Amino acid sequence: MTQVSQETMMFKRNNENKDVSQTISEVCKALEEKGYNPIDQLVGYLLSGDPTYITSHDDARTKLRRFERYELIEELVVKYLEKNTKQDGESCLHEKYVSGCRHADYRRSRQ
Numbered sequence: 001m002t003q004v005s006q007e008t009m010m011f012k013r014n015n016e017n018k019d020v021s022q023t024i025s026e027v028c029k030a031l032e033e034k035g036y037n038p039i040d041q042l043v044g045y046l047l048s049g050d051p052t053y054i055t056s057h058d059d060a061r062t063k064l065r066r067f068e069r070y071e072l073i074e075e076l077v078v079k080y081l082e083k084n085t086k087q088d089g090e091s092c093l094h095e096k097y098v099s100g101c102r103h104a105d106y107r108r109s110r111q
Contacts, residue, residue: 020075023063030060046073 028038034055044053046069054061064072 020067020071021079023067024072024075026058027054027060027064030055030058033057042072045069 024042027042031038031041031054034057036055041053041055045051045064049069051061051065054064056062
């Protein structure tokens with residue numbers, strides 16, 4: 001029988017610098033062009049992993065599947081928090097939390 005560790009596991013992100021944001025925008029555009037609600041379709045894909053939620057129009061499905069779902073979710077969460085959580089005019093995202101994230105270089109360049 002396999003023994004389960006009682007230690008907390010650390011989630012390691014892939015630090016490759018990919019343009020996830022641009023891909024999400026392109027996929028949303030393709031979904032809208034085909035008459036779909038991009039929010040519903042992306043949520044369906046992110047929750048289920050079923051690529052048929054994403055249209056193949058304009059190669060959107062292939063583009064999106066280049067990324068792991070956690071990378072897409074990470075992008076959405078970081079962008080949301082950067083935009084919507086401010087403390088004294090600064091984002092509440094602490095550098096130590098995003099330092100392993102591909103957004104760290106972007107955030108440093110904005111300072």
